[in-house]
Amino acid sequence: MDMKRDPFPWTKLRYKPLSYLSHNKTTPMHTNTYCFCQKTTIEQQQRHSSAMATSIAYKTPQMLSIFISLLFVFSTLSPVLSLPNITDSSGHRQPANQTSRSSKEMQKLRRVKAYLKKINKSAMKTIQSADGDLIDCVLSNLQPAFDHPELKGQKPLDPPERPKWHYYNVNDTMTESFQLWTNSSESCPQGTVPIRRTTQEDVLRASTVQKFGRKLRRNVRRDSSGNGHEHAVVFVNGDQYYGAKATLNVWAPRVTNEYEFSLSQIWVISGSFGNDLNTIEAGWQVSPELYGDNYPRFFTYWTTDAYQATGCYNLLCSGFVQTNNKIAIGAAISPRSSYNGRQFDIGLMVWKDPKHGHWWLEFGSGLLVGYWPDFLFSHLRSHASMVQFGGEIVNSRSSGYHTSTQMGSGHFAEEGFQKASYFRNLQVVDWDNNLLPLTSLHLLADHPNCYDIRQGKNNDWGTYFYYGGPGRNVRCP
Template identity: 60%
Template sequence: MPKGMKMAETNGVGERNGSINVWQMWHQMGRRCPKGTVPIRRSTVHDVLRSKSLYHFGKKSSRYAAAMAARRRADAPDVVSGNGHEHAIAYTTGSGEVYGAKATINVWDPSIEEVNEFSLSQLWVLSGSFDGSDLNSIEAGWQVSPELYGDSRPRLFTYWTSDSYQATGCYNLLCSGFIQTNSRIAIGAAISPVSSTGGNQFDVTILIWKDPKLGNWWMSFGDSTLVGYWPTELFTHLTDRATMVEWGGEVVNSRPNDHHTSTQMGSGHYAEAGFGKASYFRNLEIVDSDNSLSSARDISTLAENTNCYNIKSAYNNEWGTHFYYGGPGKSPECP
């Protein structure tokens, strides 16, 4: 693990910085996996039928790569609505040598207008070309996706691709790739409890880093609990290092040329609402070439459509580099 990190057992709940860490819903039922096994969320016939096809089940659409490229071109005509994906993100702008990233992510249950839309909050570890077919990406966070899961609960998820979302990679354990090693964390399981406006705030901590010896990319959840890893052989550019990290929210607007979706990002409140109302990422950190964690001070922020979803970053001693983000989607400001 990165220097300064210690392995620790945790029940997933504890007061910290005015918020509370959370765990997973299936633990509340007293369920545990037998020794030597790992929990797997079972896919049903109904899960597959909600997808466009068996081939597309568990994959991001090919339009997603275009969305990622377009959001970096301020003069692109489709940057706001043409590709259907909208973001509010922070991203690194430093030297380009990154070996991992960490953040603590506020958990909510945003409402989703259409079954083929989603709302997520995640971190991306990236390398390769955004405009080509060789983008490598490792992703993890929480997501509400009725199409993928059949409900509107926020769920822990992972994703990977080595060819700009064209043929490789998938969500969670729906294809070979991510190797789970933990018997207590279920990828794709609901996270509970969730934050409420003016009430308790719940969050999860996710760390992704590159093993300097074997080169695999590991993920931990909560208080440094190892979940599993992406083998280095899956990738091309990420076999060496990452060149960019992003943190933030994303929604799908399935009718970009009609009225805007009412699918919420984060809590459904704009960034200006602050703690207890707006969703947040706190203690953004990166893993450097010395395998050490340091605060991600050199970042920029981006939101394509600030009338619908926005982001505001800041820094203090307690939360380090952090930001509030989100929005309601369709509203008087976002017709």
């Protein structure tokens, strides 16, 4: 998250004029000087004239040769010095500035192809999803995480000990078919992990290759007002936390700008709200820039320096180690909740393995997705100092007013079940690997007239809350 949190070779040649011909000035002879010259006869003058003519005739080819050579040199240099138009692949002449732009575009394409070659691993099998995604079944020890120097030559770890009092409520059970790519009845073989293939179009939607798959650098602080990212969340702090668990329902909120997103997630946080912020994040999001569509997608994220240089979404860098062959991180979730209709939710738990110290992620009823190795982090090597649950959107104000991007279902918390989005059964993990209910819960809505939040508690849902909203409306200009 941002936790706002957020606010954020062509070298010009220097050339000198070239002078190819120089003229020597001679000083005229003074008339008052003595001249010890003999008078020349007409015959001598004729002989002198004839000799000069012969000399000029002899030197002319040499001068011509030098002059032609200089012209050739100048014509060779002139394309560089004067930057004239050149032809493109179709034979049309291009201005120099357009040529420079084309060169930069070619350089970017080369960087994109190099990145794709690195991130898209050889597949044992490829599955076509109904939403257009290609899911590659990659040998688990060849996934991007094992490009990391600390993991080279290793294999994924065995499952850790789960937190105590971890039970499966009948309401938490769910079908294994919760992603569109699994509807084809195809599956990845044992020993492989399903990875959504990254395309050239995916990367080109980002402003640079370096920014693809990453959250923008932002000044992270507790109050996120006015920085473009808006939240409706609950959080606990002031203690040592070793994990978090919740069940959240899935919607397809409208995102009105390609460079905005809407997400619902769990944050596990440590460090100060400065350059050393560590976070682990998991949930669902709609992000047209990252995925090229408006489907809600299961995602993960991590950073160890407040989103500056470390971390990424999903498996788009060396970091998260996937251990499951049934879940594709970044793939679309199906089915989804509908207004006044069926509600579909997913269970998520993040916790620190007491034995090895890695942070594991569980999806649904006991389905281990994988883990974040402890060496990725600084503060989170020990424990978390804050846990947060809820929604976040980006408000770019691209039209000069508040965005209409929705959070959650796009409806305010007061509308309740089947209308507003919810989190239920909120819990944290303590130092002894026990799951406990939340106490001393704090609520935060950056812009309550745009997106709000309401907390509750009962025997079936434990600690829960509704949250979300439509964005721009009469009270949210």
